[in-house]
Amino acid sequence: MQNAEIGNSSNIVFLLREVHKTREKGGVLFELRIPFMTAKKGEFLAIVGLSGCGKSTLLDMLGLVLKPTSAKDFQLSIGTGTSEQIKIDSLQENELASIRRKSIGYVLQTGGLLPFLTVEENIMLPGRLNQESDSSAIFDLVKRLGIADQLTKKPKHLSGGQRQRVAIARALACKPPLVLADEPTAAVDRLTAIEIRNEFKELTQQMGVTLIMVTHDKALVENVADRIFTFNVEKKSKNHTVSTIHELKIT
């Protein structure tokens, strides 16, 4: 899969070509370079890197909450076919919010659940926002994740693993083409992390959802992820860091 070119363009969910993001923080210039990156439908992409390498910046851009400084191509294909390709540059905040709502599911490090809603309300929230929900499908999902008896609880009464499962259920509730997961297993024990990883992968594969998982734990995704990307960090000078993303060969 290395150097995966666009075999069938209708399968591409993400296509990034020569995307650059420059950030300045405390007088230090940080530059993230993405020469080329794609994500196909149903693929499990892992992005592995240590902190400070630009994982978050990449995730922000993929999550449509941060615009790149420059980009040759930044395309998001949602739904089916190329006709719905979206050029992120040209969109307003409200339109971006709308895309996020319809097409992207998010699983955050500690779940990102709303503490004031019950598990059920949390899971139903994307459906409500999109004004559509397939209750039986969601209930299936909930059963498969083993959280069916937690629905009336508030998130704070759940264990870390349960919370992440709820977050996964919420992210998948509207069957978005893309799910972004930011260190979804960082806060749980190893065993649970593996369980969650497996469930997550299984569900996304079955549903044909592209999963992009950011993690610092390379071991967790090795041999599981379809493709793994990582960063090559160079210190150009004292105040200038360049991080370039590249795909790892899977052995």
Next chain:
Amino acid sequence: MDKSASRMRNPLGIVFQLSRADLKHEWVLTICLIMAVTAVLSPLMILFGLKFGTIEVMRYRLVQDPRNREIRPLTSKSFTQEWFNKLESRDDVSFIVPTTRQISASVEAQIKDNSRSKDQNKINLDIIPTDDGDRLVMENGASVPNSNQCVLTNMAAEKLDAKIGDTLIVAAKRYKGTRYEKGMLSLKVSGILTDRASTLKSIYVRLHILEAVESYKDGQAVPEYGWEGTTPKAYPLYDGLVVILLKKLNKIDEFKLINNTGFTKIEPLTTQDLYGRAGYLLSPGKSIYLLSTKSKPAGHESVRSIGFRLRGKGATLIPWVSELKAELIDRSDHVVNSFNLLSLSIPEQKAVNVGMIPIPTWSGEIDSDEKSSDTAKWRRIMLPESVKSLDDPVQMRITRGDDSFVFPIQIESDSIPREIEQKNTAFVPARLAGVLNLFKRRNITFDNTSREFILARRGYAGFRLYASTIDDVELIKQYLEGEGIPVHTEAERIRDVTELDKYLTLIFWLITTVGVIGGVATLMASLYASVERKRKDLSILRLIGLSGTTLLRFPIYQGIIIAVGGFGVALVFFESLAWIINSLFSSHLQAEESLCRLAIWHLLIILGATVSVAILAGTVAAWRITRIEPAEALRDE
């Protein structure tokens, strides 16, 4: 899941339901916020309620209570009917009725009920006049009684044990010789006034009943009620006396005529002067004097005392009245003619002696006993020859300002010869001229039954006056004081309440301003802090696709919910405290009054203002939201 999903599907409602869910989740904090709003609102509401309640009670008592619009004379005077007419026509006078002397305004009253022993519940009542439009009666639970009815004060009704519909026997008492006489009258109780009107034992009746009581107490008869007594007859008043003598008087005798006789001035006249001034034509060679008075006209006694002083001198006396005009009315009430009346009464022999023409047939009637005299003898007129005679019955009308009175008069068959006729001048007997002259000063009526000129009452000792509004009181007071009538009003109380209202309003607004600033600050700080505290949650909401503009409603909705909750709790506090305050002071309050109270529209205004403040505070907090990046959700600190 179905139920919950469909319940929450309304897109507009999502933010509201999220805000509500958040408040419910953090219910302890929410209660704190609601209590903060309550803490600001309740004292304001109680303050406002007290201000509104007390001022309203006082205003109600002042504005609504006719007693505060009452203007009472401080001294007893004689007020004429014209004076009352003048006051009644003023726009700022709502009601005025004359009152009699206080001393004659009391009666003995008793319920007519055979089953009770006779002396039971016989009490003395102040008798107070009323008339159509009496505010005190009408605004205190009764209507103005008619001539056969009366209205009692509550105290009087209690003492009498009287109910509406009872018949009351009212007795006017007077002392005659060695015993009391009673003039009885029965009146139906048509209404009982509330305690607000008066706490005295009083009975309200039409003015004429009060006048009857006063007359009876003065010893007069009141035929209307069959009460016996004297009748005040009209007496003659003369402006002067023409004295005709054959010889001139010496100075001493001249002086005698004006020394303690009632006349104050003596002037000699020529025959020509006399004709010019009084219209009497005499043969020349007489000594003529005109006795007159400076201010007070002279009566019979004065004429008699002059006659006495001039006895033996062959004097002829003609009582004289100046400027008297009258109209003759025929049987169909048309005015036939009007005349200047000249008084002419002279015994026939004396007329011959002084060479006077003409001599009407009444000429002997100068000052015969006035009491027994039949008025028909001197209700006569001698017309100039040039005037056509009229068919009987003829009446004479005499007018003074708006008042007039009419009586039957007989036309002499003789008439004034053309040679001495003056323009529109007719002769009447001195007695008649004198009585008509009295009408210039006093009201007179002609009673057709007794065929007497009756002296009407002189005037009224006082009045009951109600201004149209409390604001008119001061003006009327000034007017009356300008007329030399010292009066008592409730002006000071009115001024006090108006000022108290002003100051309380000012203080209220000062406190309100501080309170509102505090309330705004509290809400704003709380909502702002809440937004700050929920950055993460709000950014998650933005990340999963709520746009920033939609999410603005989040703190606004929360503000509204907190404001409404705070208002609700404050309302409960307010109502409880108002109830306690009103109960504590209930003994000082009348039925519908409350010391601490807010009208529905006040509550709506307070609610509206609170919600507006909440929206304002929420908007400031919302502005903070627009600065929360969805990317923040992706950061884990």
